[in-house]
Amino acid sequence: MIKVHSEIGKLKSVLLHRPGKELENLTPDVLEKLLFDDIPYLKVAQEEHDIFANTLRAHGVEVLYLTDMLTEALEAHPEVVSNFINAFIEESKIKSQTIKNALYKYLVNLSITDMIHKMIEGIRTHEITVGKHKSIMDMLEDEYPFFTDPIPNILFQRDPFSSVGHGVAIGKMFTHARQRETIFAEYILTYHPRFHKNPPIKYYHRLNRYPLEGGDILVLNKNIIAIGISNRTDPRAIEFFAEQLFKENTDFETVLAFNIPKSRAFMHLDTVFTQIDYGMFTIHPGIENKLTVFEITKNDTRFDVVKVVGSLEDVLEKHLKRPIKLIRCGGKDVITSVREQWNDGANTLAIAPGKVIVYDRNHVTNQMLVDAGIEVLEIESSELSRGRGGPRCMSMPLEREDIE
Numbered sequence: 001m002i003k004v005h006s007e008i009g010k011l012k013s014v015l016l017h018r019p020g021k022e023l024e025n026l027t028p029d030v031l032e033k034l035l036f037d038d039i040p041y042l043k044v045a046q047e048e049h050d051i052f053a054n055t056l057r058a059h060g061v062e063v064l065y066l067t068d069m070l071t072e073a074l075e076a077h078p079e080v081v082s083n084f085i086n087a088f089i090e091e092s093k094i095k096s097q098t099i100k101n102a103l104y105k106y107l108v109n110l111s112i113t114d115m116i117h118k119m120i121e122g123i124r125t126h127e128i129t130v131g132k133h134k135s136i137m138d139m140l141e142d143e144y145p146f147f148t149d150p151i152p153n154i155l156f157q158r159d160p161f162s163s164v165g166h167g168v169a170i171g172k173m174f175t176h177a178r179q180r181e182t183i184f185a186e187y188i189l190t191y192h193p194r195f196h197k198n199p200p201i202k203y204y205h206r207l208n209r210y211p212l213e214g215g216d217i218l219v220l221n222k223n224i225i226a227i228g229i230s231n232r233t234d235p236r237a238i239e240f241f242a243e244q245l246f247k248e249n250t251d252f253e254t255v256l257a258f259n260i261p262k263s264r265a266f267m268h269l270d271t272v273f274t275q276i277d278y279g280m281f282t283i284h285p286g287i288e289n290k291l292t293v294f295e296i297t298k299n300d301t302r303f304d305v306v307k308v309v310g311s312l313e314d315v316l317e318k319h320l321k322r323p324i325k326l327i328r329c330g331g332k333d334v335i336t337s338v339r340e341q342w343n344d345g346a347n348t349l350a351i352a353p354g355k356v357i358v359y360d361r362n363h364v365t366n367q368m369l370v371d372a373g374i375e376v377l378e379i380e381s382s383e384l385s386r387g388r389g390g391p392r393c394m395s396m397p398l399e400r401e402d403i404e
C-alpha cells in the first residue's frame, strides 16, 4: 500500500538504494552524461548510506531496498521476466540486433538478483561473448566500453516515481541517463506482492510525452501538492498529472506549480524547498521573493489555472492557512548559502513533524534548524553528496502516518 498525505507525517516505510559497483563504473568521460559531479569512493559511500539507513531504522522506519523489492517482484511473477529484460535492453539504446540477442542470453541466465545488480552496474563489452560481427553497427558498438551504461542515479530514489496519497506518479525522466530507473519502479509497483493485489493508482506514466521527476513533487497536505516547473519537469506534464489526480476520487484539490530557475543547482523543487515542520520550510534564498506560482484548482470538468506573482511566504500562508516560517539555507551570508545549497542543505528529509535527517556538512543551516527547535539528525556526507542529492533525494516514502 502507498500512503503519503504529507511531507512530514511520521515516516513508516521508505524505499532506498544502497550504492554499488555502478559508482565504480563512472569515469571522467561519462560524468556529465550520467549526471554526477565526481566519482565517489564506493566503500565510504556505502558506509555513509548504511548510517542513513540505520538512522531511519533507529527511528522506527521500515527500510526497503529497491534491489530486494525488484527481486521479490520478479520472483513472484516469472512470466514477466522476459518482458522486463527486453524493456531494459530496448531502453539501453543498443542498435545492433546481434548484441541485443547476446545481452538477452547473458541476463536471462543469471539469478534474478544478479541480473538486477548487473543492470544497475552497467555491462562492459568484455563481459559478453557476442560471436561473429555481422554488421557495421555490431563493430561500431564495440568501440564504447559499455553495452549498457551504469545507472548511478538510482541512488536518488526520490526521482523515478513519487508517492502521492494512495497513488503514484511514475516519472518520465528528463534525461536518457535516468529513464531505465522507471522500468524498475513500474515493475515493483505492479508486481511486488505488497502492491500486486491492490496496485496504486498511476497519475503519471513513464512513457508519457513530457518529463516529470519525483524530486519536483511535494505533498503539502492531503489537499495540496506543490510541483516545480524546473530543469526536469515540464508544465504540460504538470497539467496532465493534475487532471489525472483530480479525476480520481481523492481529497486533492489544488496543485501549486512553482516556476523555479532552470539550472543544475536548482534541478528539482526539493533542492530549494523542503518541509520540516507544520508551516516550517527550508528554502534557498533564490526563490524567496517574487516567485511565479500557477494555482491549479479542481473544478467540475477539469481545472482552473491562475497565475500569481508573490512571495513564497504569502503563497504558502494563503494555501496552508497557518503562519509560515522559512529558514534560509546557509543564513544571510551569500557564499555560505550558495555552498550549502549546492551540497543539499535545503534537501532535508522529515521523518516526523519537526524531526529531520540532514547532511552533517551543512553546519550553518543545521545550526539554524536546531535554533528553530527542530530535532536534527545529521548523517555523514563526504561521498554521498558528490551525486548532487541529499537525504530527501535518496529516499522515497511509501507510507507516512497522517497528520492533523
Ligand SMILES: NC(=[NH2+])NCCC[C@H](N)C(=O)O
Binding pocket: 034, 035, 036, 153, 156, 158, 159, 178, 214, 215, 216, 267, 268, 270, 271, 387, 388, 389, 390, 392, 393
Ligand atoms: N530529488 C533530487 N533533488 N534528486 C537529485 C538527483 C541528482 C542526480 N545526480 C540527477 O542529476 O538527477
